[in-house]
Amino acid sequence: MTTQHPTSTEHASTGAADPRDVDARDVDARDPGPASATTSTASRTAPPARTARPGSAIRSAEVLVTSPDRNFVTLRITTEDGVVGLGDATLNGRELSVVSYLRDHVVPLLVGRDAHRIEDTWQFLYRSAYWRRGPVTMAAIAAVDVALWDIKARYARMPLYQLLGGASRNGIMAYGHASGRDLPELFDSIRRHQDLGFRSIRVQTSVPGIDAVYGVAAQPSSGGRYDYEPAQRAPLPAEEDWDTRAYLRHIPAVFEAVRNEFGPELPLLHDGHHRMTPIQAARLGKDLEPYDLFWLEDCTPAENQEALRLVRQHTTTPLAIGEVFNTVWDYQTVIREQLIDYVRSAVTHTGGISALRRILDFAAQYQIKSGIHGPTDISPVGMAAALHLDLAIHNFGIQEYMQHGARTDEVFRQSFTFTDGFLHPGEQNGLGVVYDDEVADRFEYQPAYLPFNRLKDGTVHDW
Ligand code: EZ4
Numbered sequence: 195m196t197t198q199h200p201t202s203t204e205h206a207s208t209g210a211a212d213p214r215d216v217d218a219r220d221v222d223a224r225d226p227g228p229a230s231a232t233t234s235t236a237s238r239t240a241p242p243a244r245t246a247r248p249g250s251a252i253r254s255a256e257v258l259v260t261s262p263d264r265n266f267v268t269l270r271i272t273t274e275d276g277v278v279g280l281g282d283a284t285l286n287g288r289e290l291s292v293v294s295y296l297r298d299h300v301v302p303l304l305v306g307r308d309a310h311r312i313e314d315t316w317q318f319l320y321r322s323a324y325w326r327r328g329p330v331t332m333a334a335i336a337a338v339d340v341a342l343w344d345i346k347a348r349y350a351r352m353p354l355y356q357l358l359g360g361a362s363r364n365g366i367m368a369y370g371h372a373s374g375r376d377l378p379e380l381f382d383s384i385r386r387h388q389d390l391g392f393r394s395i396r397v398q399t400s401v402p403g404i405d406a407v408y409g410v411a412a413q414p415s416s417g418g419r420y421d422y423e424p425a426q427r428a429p430l431p432a433e434e435d436w437d438t439r440a441y442l443r444h445i446p447a448v449f450e451a452v453r454n455e456f457g458p459e460l461p462l463l464h465d466g467h468h469r470m471t472p473i474q475a476a477r478l479g480k481d482l483e484p485y486d487l488f489w490l491e492d493c494t495p496a497e498n499q500e501a502l503r504l505v506r507q508h509t510t511t512p513l514a515i516g517e518v519f520n521t522v523w524d525y526q527t528v529i530r531e532q533l534i535d536y537v538r539s540a541v542t543h544t545g546g547i548s549a550l551r552r553i554l555d556f557a558a559q560y561q562i563k564s565g566i567h568g569p570t571d572i573s574p575v576g577m578a579a580a581l582h583l584d585l586a587i588h589n590f591g592i593q594e595y596m597q598h599g600a601r602t603d604e605v606f607r608q609s610f611t612f613t614d615g616f617l618h619p620g621e622q623n624g625l626g627v628v629y630d631d632e633v634a635d636r637f638e639y640q641p642a643y644l645p646f647n648r649l650k651d652g653t654v655h656d657w
């Protein structure tokens with residue numbers, strides 16, 4: 195798979211300035227205004243969404259695939275004015291499905307539409323497909339939605355968060371991923387994250403009796419990256435092990451040791467990654483109460499929202515869920531019944547900024563806060579979208595932040611900052627991300643899979 199960007203060379207940029215903003219600066223002069231928009235609409239048979247403002251009509255939509263440190267799928271939309279917007283469409287381990295959904299079924303619908311009509315385009319893509327929801331569909335819609343928000347903010351010559359209502363805070367508290375095979379490695383990892391500036395830390399460890407487990411990074415001694423990247427470039431998925439009883443015995447002691455070492459203040463998080471039954475999750479939540487977790491994430495498989503009722507009855511450990519959810523419907527029971535404390539959806543996997551904002555506004559009525567998903571499989575474009583939303587919403591909780599590799603940062607030139615544990619999307623117009631085709635083209639798509647789990651007797655288990 196190669197990238198598709200026929201106009202890439204004319205957009206190539208080497209300096210810090212974004213050439214798309216130069217395009218945007220002249221927009222007012224070319225904008226024909228409402229009168230000519232009416233004329234234009236009347237003179238054509240196409241629906242109004244396609245023709246209302248000729249300058250902001252979508253000229254091209256390109257699906258870009260690159261694999262600097264891992265695979266990323268990006269949608270780039272360009273208007274007749276030459277204003278460019280980016281959207282992240284990366285679905286870890288299933289990347290090419292979204293490429294096809296976009297290229298074969300969505301791009302032909304976009305060309306000629308008015309880029310300003312974000313809500314109309316969202317509803318059109320959601321409803322006209324007839325087949326609703328699902329990670330592939332919603333990642334594709336998210337990419338369009340985010341690219342159109344990027345474009346609108348570039349036309350407005352504002353950072354995107356200004357269009358979402360402006361800043362509700364000065365900075366975005368981020369948590370990092372510490373892990374270790376044993377306590378000394380784990381403590382070392384937590385200290386390294388503190389040195390990087392993180393003030394909140396997710397803790398994952400190996401479990402005695404389990405050979406390979408989710409969330410434990412390659413350690414510096416083994417020469418690998420210090421944070422955790424689960425997808426592996428290989429023709430087949432890696433097999434990991436699971437034993438819930440061993441896990442439930444081990445984890446509380448780990449958190450006791452971490453609290454003793456790092457004191458009561460440090461916010462600590464943990465990811466159960468959908469592996470427990472409701473009663474097992476209830477027990478873990480209870481056992482972890484003395485260690486005052488910021489949250490316990492994905493304690494049960496997320497398809498059954500009602501499972502959280504049982505967990506909730508038994509524990510005051512705050513619960514976070516939703517990284518594999520796609521729409522507000524996946525949250526209906528857990529939000530309305532106040533079964534969770536944090537919404538984990540990514541902008542990228544849940545229909546974009548428009549849709550996640552709706553979910554978070556619904557959550558706000560129940561004092562439920564955001565905890566937007568931010569692993570390395572969310573591209574810098576998806577992360578930027580999350581940061582603009584984080585800054586603007588009132589019910590912000592925390593933002594997950596796994597730093598991307600240096601090659602990824604070369605492909606996606608970004609404006610965000612990370613200072614003393616707080617992220618900020620920066621003040622560039624739009625999302626503040628520029629896609630460098632020349633660098634991206636050096637890294638071809640490589641098949642990669644997430645691992646899966648088997649129990650000791652060979653049974654496939656939730657990963
Ligand atoms: O396993 O993003 O909370 N973070 C996570 C991630 C997910 C990956 C899957 O693509 O659970 O590490």
Ligand code: CO
Binds near residue numbers: 467517
């Ligand atoms: Co998770």
